[in-house]
Amino acid sequence: MKLNHFVVLGCVSLILAACGGSGGSSGSNQTASATSDSASGSVKVLKVGTDASFAPFESMNEKQEIYGFDIDLLNEMAKVGGFKLEFKHTPWDGIFASLNNRDVDIVASAVTITDERKNTMDFTDSYYKITQVVMVSPNKDVKTVEDLTKLTRVGVVAGQTGDFAAQKIFGATSNQIARFDSLPLLIKEVENSGLDAAISDSAVIAHHIKNNAGKGFTMVSIPDFEEENYGFAVRKGDTETLNLLNQSLKTVRENGTYAEIEKKYFAQ
Incomplete structure (x- = not known):
């Protein structure tokens, strides 16, 4: 946030969490598909903490499935990046502590990139303004x-x-x-x-x-309110995860998938 x-x-149709889908494509216990690592034969699994109360970026449906723009975007990033995701609903007041405590590897919750936050965590490139x-x-x-x-x-x-x-x-x-x-x-x-x-x-x-x-x-x-950039947060110094997410984000932007997801949630 x-x-x-x-x-x-x-x-x-927008707010820092705007138009949302009505159905959930990604549940709290679901993982995105991924390809195996050719060297180790295993797949990197990243745990994602998200406060599923910020539609349309992340919400929870009647079946307790987490869905939204952030969730769909990350799932598509996982497909092109060859990794898996496990989503966990995490209340906002403890979401950054869960990252530092290694309960999750990524915070994906419409998090604004700020200089203060960059002191204690690293951010991907901006994925939404x-x-x-x-x-x-x-x-x-x-x-x-x-x-x-x-x-x-x-x-x-x-x-x-x-x-x-x-x-x-x-x-x-x-x-x-x-x-x-x-x-x-x-x-x-x-x-x-x-x-x-x-x-x-x-x-x-x-x-x-x-x-x-x-x-x-x-x-x-209000003009006094400056433009903000959302980013996915990772633990300070976790360059492997950061680089993986940035490359995957770049790929889904270039192949048109990002635009499709954006249209789904933020169409006028």
Whole structure:
């Protein structure tokens, strides 16, 4: 998860986690197919931690299968790279610890590449770009940062870049910021009128608004929120996995597979 001009958008297909597929092609216990290593006869298996609550990048269906843009992209990367993947739903508040503790080898959870995070982990090349946006309740009028500062409660997911963006506007300890453990909880609170607005990734908010068009929510883009790049995170110094992922990502971009997956999840 994923810093963060004022244009009001009623319906978008993107947020830092936008349009998602309705069916899961990759379950939490599923692995992507891979070819054997000709030298050792074995296949490299990489464990992937993902917080499956950030549609359309990663979600979980009724069968507890994990699916989404990140999942499909990694599975295609595994096919061309000759490795296997095991996906594990990992709550955001412990996802980076699971990487450092070697419980997982990759964090794939719409993670924004930041200088601070690069101190403790390595990132692949960027695979998606977003910005932070504001999801505004139907009865609120927000068009500028100044309008935003006049709201009573603005929600964010704790530790995500929307949280950092809010801190820059309100101050790190401001009572105007309400923090939640996951995006679904944050969105629900906005819908229940417990919040005036929420700050999160553009693709994700756009995805929610698109699929809830009749509820009157709008998405506001703010110039102060900078463009962000998503990357897959690996342990610091794990150059073997990093190089494997970067080469595989490059291949799926060049062979057209990336564009097909992007169209599936983010088509207007």
